[in-house]
Amino acid sequence: MNLSKFIFSSTLLFCIISISTIQGQNKSVSDYSREFLLKEAKDIMINSGTCTLITLDSAGVPRARIMDPFAPEDDLSVWFGTNSKSRKVDQIKKDSRVSIYYFDAETTDYVLIHGNAQLVNDQQEKENRWKEKWNDFYPNRSEGYLLIKVAPIWMEILSTSRGIYGDAITWKPPTLIFETKEQ
Secondary structure (H helix, E strand, O other), rough: HHHHHHHHHHHHHOOOHHHHHHOOOOHHHHHHHHHHHHHHHHHHHHHOOOEEEEEEOOOOEEEEEEEEEOOOOOOOOOOEEEEEOOOHHHHHHHHEEEEEOOOOOOOEEEEEEEEEEEEEEOOOHOOOOHHHHHHHOOOHHHHHEEEEEEEEEEEEEEEHHOOOOOOOOOOOOOEEOOOOOOO
């Protein structure tokens, strides 16, 4: 997506949120069930196709890049393939906190996941998580290809097309907290 489409989509999303708030949508953030939000989030993530992975560099500056994720798992863990020598790998080694932003341009729905990233270099897992369209990107697949697994800590979702609105006063979207295990 180019910058002008992103700005247009973001502006459109802001207008939709504003209109739904002004029109007095009466649903409270607590009115959504966890199962409903998980199901809808997973659907948005799949429909979005790509997402933005945001890491922190050594100065604490967020670094964003478009990624081609695998479909989310039931617990909304997300897997990516990457070049083992990429900047994001070094950034994750230094600080495993990442955010993933999915945006469906057709509906302006979004899901934001904040979680812990883990670098996975297991050969069997890498074979299981491979896309044939990546052949040209990884001529030395055994050494140049690495996996990133993001385990969610929390997630927020906004989807006017699915009737999922933020708080009418604060605009805070529905948020789910996940149980996390120490790494």
